[in-house]
Amino acid sequence: MNAPAHTLNRFLAEAKPSATYKVMDRVAARRAAGARIISLSAGEPDFDTPAHVCEAGIAAIRAGHTRYTQVAGLRALREAIAAKFQRENELDVDWRNTLVCSGGKQVIFNALAATLNEGDEVVVPAPYWVSYPEIVQLCGGKAITVTCGAESGFKLTPDALRASITPHTRWLILNSPSNPSGAVYSRAELQALAEVLLVHPQVLVLSDDIYEHLIFDGIEFFTLAQVEPRLRERVLTMNGVSKAYAMTGWRIGFGTGPSWLIEAMEKLQGQQTSGACTISQHAALAALTGPQDSIEQGRAVFQRRRDMVVELLNQAPGLHCEVPQGAFYVFASCEAWLGKTTRAGTKLNSDEDVVNALLDEANVATVHGSAFGLGPYIRIAYALDDASLRQACEAIKRFGQALAD
Template identity: 60%
Template sequence: MGFLSDAINRIKPSPTVAMTGRVAELKAQGRDIIGLSAGEPDFDTPENIRDAAKAAIDAGHTRYTAVDGMAELKRAISAKFARENGLEYTTDEITVASGGKQILFNALLATLNPGDQVIIPAPYWVSYPDIVGLAGGEPVILPCPAENGFRLDPEALRAAITPQTKWLILNSPSNPTGAAYSAAEMKALTDVLLDFPDVWVLADDIYEHLVFDGFTFVTPAEVEPRLKDRTLTMNGVSKAYAMTGWRIGYGAGPKPLIKAMAKLQSQSTSNPCTISQYAALEALEGPQDYIEMSREAFQRRRDLVVNGLNDCPGIECPMPQGAFYVYPSIEGLIGKVSAAGTEIRDDEAFANALLDETGVAIVFGAAFGLSPHFRVSYAASDETLTEAIRRIRSFCDGCQEP
């Protein structure tokens, strides 16, 4: 269409959102669909947080706030970083937006010029390359295969950095793999970055609290304080407190970057929802019991799903350290034909056939930049996951050589 901008033509719709929409459409048609494609906790937002939002409404807190977040919330975020990450930020080094995605969008749009490169380890969250492209930058994709634990190799990082490199995006624990970096693994990466003083780090820590088996979460500026003045540490309340729809994300970094991000936000959305900000304030300052409860539930579900998928012919599923995703390989199914006659040419064909033939919705690996894999979100009840695994196993059992 001739009048559309070059920028909008550089991006594509989110594959995860598209699959979620297809699931809703099939359910509306009466199909028995198990949706394992959406990346959000299935638990209700904790009651104390909901009560705080209601109280904010009743108190008349329904007007504009400062463009990038109210002072009380910024103070709570500052306290969170000090308490949980050993990082000291003043309130003018903190920004609040309508979800973590807007933090990423603001940061990249405020800093990228044509030709600037952003290193993105793959598998990656589907929106990273598109936001980079929309901002005029060039995504540089670094494959991180399963044999590396889906983690970035320090020497591969060193080799990928050029004079045009502006950012490295690090997501730990990862969407879609659940892979996370230990302190030693993170230090190996930050040691490389110390040799390149013009490269900034965008740390996406949104799954910080969902780590398993005693794993200790770390963030780059915590591991290497000398990187703090060129690191944007991004987080939010969506995954930790089951608040995806409340749309509150936040970031902390150097004042000039935070000021530029606020300038951009002032000409786009202005302040995040005031009521949601009060809810987020309670999330950060109120009881933290929900975090451990959800962590235990997700670890149990992870074990159920990993064990079940590894019993399916043709599937190999690594054990992730965090988040609520697994990223199995279907290399053993490529080239086979499903019971209904569909050739499994690639992971997209697998995902479509699985949905059509069994009603289980997952997301194909090519959407995340590394094939042949698929992503399962195990943010669902044990009963739902058990039935989904039964259907996937039945589908795999039915796949034969052509």
């Protein structure tokens, strides 16, 4: 039974549930009914967490590290996070200017909840991660989506940014490498955006770098605060251990930014979840300070999978995808499929229709691009073993071949 509208917070009432999790729920229901589904919907590595990281978690339990930590996180972990930002991103970070959260999503939520007032605007380039505009909505702000199509490499241009900023603009969200497109901003592209931002001192920037280590073809990674030091007092740089170290379920994200913002986020977290899981923090410490060879191994695997999936999908009639530069997603245009009818008689009027038909008729789960703010596309996560990926791509190809006008 649906709750009466007046019993819910109005910002929550107007927010949408995660499209990704809705697809995952459908997959679970189909599997429970006996169907064999290949899911290309989940955004998480299929590798095991590195053994030394798991052992650190086990050791923490055995040592009795099962109690609360400080709200902002273990000092040793915060020092390791500061060292990571110094070593990998050329950011002069003091451990006091870091915050440990229960996943990267909480870093984003804390930042926006701590700063947004009703009427404040947040510029969100589309395609975007599905949760960005919904978190803005939940925090009382207004997401201003800026369409960034294939012609711009799915990236925000300086002209588009300039046109989107108003006196009400409070934040810009940048995600590189991008979920869902895999786009990566170069140093020159970030510098061009920075020149626009320098003219608008009221605009804060949330740099979501969670896919930092999943970048291909020898492309170098840069983050905004590194490229333009004059913006450092306005940038929250967010990262975590989930993607680089295959630790999605450990739920550890972290960020660094100006002291006033980190303090406000800590204050909010102290009344919300308090410190992140103690055991997970000890494991994250081991991830950041221990052997790093698993990162390069995972990156090489994902690049090989990317090449295979792009090649196979571009063989499907009516489907087209650019070559992503990072992350582990392919963002494939299905525009040529709209208006056609599937073998089972389903008329495809939208990319969501395409996704539903692929699941129902081809037993392959994907996510519709319109949920990421740009359709008609489908997002395909290639975080799966090679055999399953090849089988899924062949099923998608047969699906496309069977479509009728």
